[in-house]
Amino acid sequence: xxxxxxxxxxxxxxxxQHVPSITASPDWELAATVSRAGSVGGVxxxxxxxxxxxxxxxxxxxxxxxxxxxxFAYAARAIAVGRHVMLEKPPGATLAEVQRLxxxxxxxxxxxxxxxxxxxxxxxxxxxxxxxxKTVTGGHIDWRENVRQWHPGQDWVFEPGGxxxxxxxxxxxxxxxxxxxxxxxxxxAELGVPGNRQTPIHAELTFTGGITxxxxxxxxxxxxxxxxxxxxxxxxxxxxxxxxxxxxxASAALTDLDEYPALYAHLTGLLDRxxxxxxxxxxxxxxxxxxxxxxxxxxDFAF
Amino acid sequence: xxxxxxxxxxxxxxxxQHVPSITASPDWELAATVSRAGSVGGVxxxxxxxxxxxxxxxxxxxxxxxxxxxxFAYAARAIAVGRHVMLEKPPGATLAEVQRLxxxxxxxxxxxxxxxxxxxxxxxxxxxxxxxxKTVTGGHIDWRENVRQWHPGQDWVFEPGGxxxxxxxxxxxxxxxxxxxxxxxxxxAELGVPGNRQTPIHAELTFTGGITxxxxxxxxxxxxxxxxxxxxxxxxxxxxxxxxxxxxxASAALTDLDEYPALYAHLTGLLDRxxxxxxxxxxxxxxxxxxxxxxxxxxDFAF
Numbered sequence: 044x045x046x047x048x049x050x051x052x053x054x055x056x057x058x059x060q061h062v063p064s065i066t067a068s069p070d071w072e073l074a075a076t077v078s079r080a081g082s083v084g085g086v087x088x089x090x091x092x093x094x095x096x097x098x099x100x101x102x103x104x105x106x107x108x109x110x111x112x113x114x115f116a117y118a119a120r121a122i123a124v125g126r127h128v129m130l131e132k133p134p135g136a137t138l139a140e141v142q143r144l145x146x147x148x149x150x151x152x153x154x155x156x157x158x159x160x161x162x163x164x165x166x167x168x169x170x171x172x173x174x175x176x177k178t179v180t181g182g183h184i185d186w187r188e189n190v191r192q193w194h195p196g197q198d199w200v201f202e203p204g205g206x207x208x209x210x211x212x213x214x215x216x217x218x219x220x221x222x223x224x225x226x227x228x229x230x231x232a233e234l235g236v237p238g239n240r241q242t243p244i245h246a247e248l249t250f251t252g253g254i255t256x257x258x259x260x261x262x263x264x265x266x267x268x269x270x271x272x273x274x275x276x277x278x279x280x281x282x283x284x285x286x287x288x289x290x291x292x293a294s295a296a297l298t299d300l301d302e303y304p305a306l307y308a309h310l311t312g313l314l315d316r317x318x319x320x321x322x323x324x325x326x327x328x329x330x331x332x333x334x335x336x337x338x339x340x341x342x343d344f345a346f
Numbered sequence: 347x348x349x350x351x352x353x354x355x356x357x358x359x360x361x362x363q364h365v366p367s368i369t370a371s372p373d374w375e376l377a378a379t380v381s382r383a384g385s386v387g388g389v390x391x392x393x394x395x396x397x398x399x400x401x402x403x404x405x406x407x408x409x410x411x412x413x414x415x416x417x418f419a420y421a422a423r424a425i426a427v428g429r430h431v432m433l434e435k436p437p438g439a440t441l442a443e444v445q446r447l448x449x450x451x452x453x454x455x456x457x458x459x460x461x462x463x464x465x466x467x468x469x470x471x472x473x474x475x476x477x478x479x480k481t482v483t484g485g486h487i488d489w490r491e492n493v494r495q496w497h498p499g500q501d502w503v504f505e506p507g508g509x510x511x512x513x514x515x516x517x518x519x520x521x522x523x524x525x526x527x528x529x530x531x532x533x534x535a536e537l538g539v540p541g542n543r544q545t546p547i548h549a550e551l552t553f554t555g556g557i558t559x560x561x562x563x564x565x566x567x568x569x570x571x572x573x574x575x576x577x578x579x580x581x582x583x584x585x586x587x588x589x590x591x592x593x594x595x596a597s598a599a600l601t602d603l604d605e606y607p608a609l610y611a612h613l614t615g616l617l618d619r620x621x622x623x624x625x626x627x628x629x630x631x632x633x634x635x636x637x638x639x640x641x642x643x644x645x646d647f648a649f
Contacts, residue, residue, distance in 0.1 A: 115531070137634035138441075139531035139627070146529075203535075203640045226449075228418070228442035232506075241640060324442070330633040331440035337506045337544060 046314070047074035047102040049095060051117060052109035053081030056131065060160075061108055064303035070311045074102045092117055096124055103127060104314070111136040112204050115144065118155075122147045127154040129310050133213055133326050134158075136204040145321045154313050157321045159217035163305035166288025169295035170272070170279045171222040177274035179223055181253030184270040186215040187262035190244070196346050200242065207242025209329045212258035215270060216325040218285045219254070222272065227252045229328060232336035237344035244344055248332055349617070350377035350405040352398060354420060355412035356384025359434065363463075364411055367606040373614045377405045395420055399427055406430060407617070414439040415507050418447065421458075425450045430457040432613050436516055436629050437461075439507045448624045457616050460624045462520035466608035469591025472598035473575070473582045474525040480577035482526055484556030487573040489518040490565035493547070499649050503545065510545025512632045515561035518573060519628040521588045522557070525575065530555045532631060535639035540647035547647055551635055 045068075050061055053076050062083055065071045075087045077095050082088035089095040095102075105121045106129040107114050115135055118128050122144065134157035135141040141157060148155035161167075188211055190200070199205045206213070220226070227250040235245035248256040254272075268284035280289045286302075288295040300308060313320055348371075353364055356379050365386055368374045378390045380398050385391035392398040398405075408424045409432040410417050418438055421431050425447065437460035438444040444460060451458035464470075491514055493503070502508045509516070523529070530553040538548035551559040557575075571587035583592045589605075591598040603611060616623055 136638055137531050138630045139529065139634055142630070143529055143531060204638045206637075226442065226446055228440050228446060327441045327445070330637050331442055333637040334509075334633050335439055335507045 045070055045072040046104055046311070047072050048104040048106055049075040049077060049099065049102045050083070051077040051092065051105060051107045053078035053083065054108065057081065057108040060303040061106060064301075064307050068304060068307055071307060075099050092120065096120065096126070104129070104310070107131060110199060111206075115140040118144050119147060122151050122153055122155070125151060125153060127314060129156040129158055129306075132157075132159050132217065133206065133329070134321070134323070138323060138326060138330055141321065141323055141326070145319070148319055154310075154317065155319045155321055156310050156313055157323070158306050159214070159221075159322070159325060160302040160306055161214035161217050161285055162221045163298075163300070163302040163309070164218065164281075164283075164285030165297035165299075165301075166281050166295060167218055167221060167285045168298050169288045169290065170281055173277075173279060173290050173295070174222055174224050174272065174274060177224060177277060179225070179252055179254070179272055179274050182270060182272035183254070184215045184219065184256035185267055186212055186256070186269075187259040187267040189262050189266065190260040191346055192266075198346075201237070201240035201244075201344065203241050205242050206329065207236075207240070208244055208246055208258045208260040209242075209332065211260070211268075212246060212256070213325050213329055214284065215256065215258070215268070216328045218270065218281065220322070220324040220328070222279075225252075226324070227254055229331045229335055232332040234332065234336040234338050235341040236338050237342060238340050239343040243336075243338075244341065246332060246336070348373055348375040349407055349614070350375050351407040351409055352378040352380060352402065352405045353386070354380040354395065354408060354410045356381035356386065357411065360384065360411040363606040364409060367604075367610050371607060371610055374610060378402050395423065399423065399429070407432070407613075410434060413502060418443045421447050422450060425454050425456055425458070428454060428456060430617060432459040432461055432609075435460075435462050435520065436509065436632070437624070437626070441626060441629060441633055444624065444626055444629070448622070451622055457613075457620065458622045458624055459613050459616055460626070461609050462517070462524075462625070462628060463605040463609055464517035464520050464588055465524045466601075466603070466605040466612070467521065467584075467586075467588030468600035468602075468604075469584050469598060470521055470524060470588045471601050472591045472593065473584055476580075476582060476593050476598070477525055477527050477575065477577060480527060480580060482528070482555055482557070482575055482577050485573060485575035486557070487518045487522065487559035488570050489515055489559070489572075490562040490570040492565050492569065493563040494649055495569075501649075504540070504543040504547075504647065506544050508545050509632065510539075510543070511547055511549055511561045511563040512545075512635065514563070514571075515549060515559070516628050516632055517587065518559065518561070518571070519631045521573065521584065523625070523627040523631070525582075528555075529627070530557055532634045532638055535635040537635065537639040537641050538644040539641050540645060541643050542646040546639075546641075548644065549635060549639070
């Protein structure tokens, strides 16, 4: 039997990933959408969230694809009326609000899933399994993409709360925090902020454990989402945003599902077990970088 | 019987507050100090922390008054050899590092006390008790002091990790998070950053629940550390950094001890119970403000 789900915020990420993942799965039925703009053919479309909550009590799972800033209010209202909630990444605009949602979900006895899609990339499980009993001695993350290609005209990414290059960078950090057998913490950062914008377009991060990261949002040509982690003589290399993995030069076994189908499969498991999954560690590293980072003014940016 | 304690980092705050609080208390014996600069007459002085740890196994409590950036390494080494640890505020330069210390202390079975001295101000307990069964409907924090008076020549406060005006502001936030019956989260912030510095000298914060805050570091004349919290028609007014409290216009009963003696009394209680006290909520609000805040360039600053 499939579960009914409502998708809120029918923008690019919803159309590209969430809708196809839900409609392709026998576990799920896309029963409603809420959006001021988009809709999905054949699915009841609301433009008001409270109207959806009132009219469709049969739909007890809500997946929020809104930008981070408005997300809290929607999640809080859904939890208050006993709906299970999945959050796109990052799970909120502030750490405090996600901690509150976590408490609210526990008190209400509903599932809260703060999703990190890159953790579901096909090579991540192999990297994690290999490193589980190792001591990581160093590593480097290279996460370089072209903001004009992936976020065309989306000025909000450079507004306060939009996170800038930490929007893709948090994907890398979600993998790092998943595969490391022991946590690390930031010891320094340099943030390149365009003179006419609020958030960084480039970041250089240094963590304990000999781990460094370069996040860049002006990469032309081939896009690069890679990380290498070393444990003594052992070397784990994740490429394609974590969707390929070599361990000591040999290809590792990959998981089957693509990232978003895997997220919804994970959500099914959480609901079956009555569990939540709220790990803020990638967002904590972002906050730490925004707090501890040295800001350097770089060239003005226009799309 | 008094407990032996070692004080690490014999600078201004140690000499002004920690040393007199410890030496005046029958619960404590200042058995050693570790510092590259200062020392305390009649107390064994080390300039190397590892030498202290090796030579004085009888001193099982360590209080760290170092600046936030180097503090993690000292705390981690102390916990690793089974010492209990008290941290000055803020408990670290990053959230992730304090979460790691918390995990390490739990694993080692030692006490970790991330102290917030303003929570011990004499009017805070009365404010908290009065608000415990109320719904706070609004409030304002005014925390205005003169950085030239309180941090003369301390350029590190304007360096990354120095927190700027959030150094005093976190005192206000430590009181707010202590007395509120329900948590709030930041919804917006404006950070005034001197053109020649890295951290804010002024901040305007807006929280949920109708609560706002003004932190200013350029206040001349009378210094102002106040907050008003409203719960419907009820009104709690904390002044003098929380050391005075009126409730609906009437003076509230104050606690006896000054802030730092009260911190060490609290530490005694934690050790007696084998408990820790690590509440990161004031620091989370600072990180949220640094992440979500809109930065506005203000006049260059020189001491």
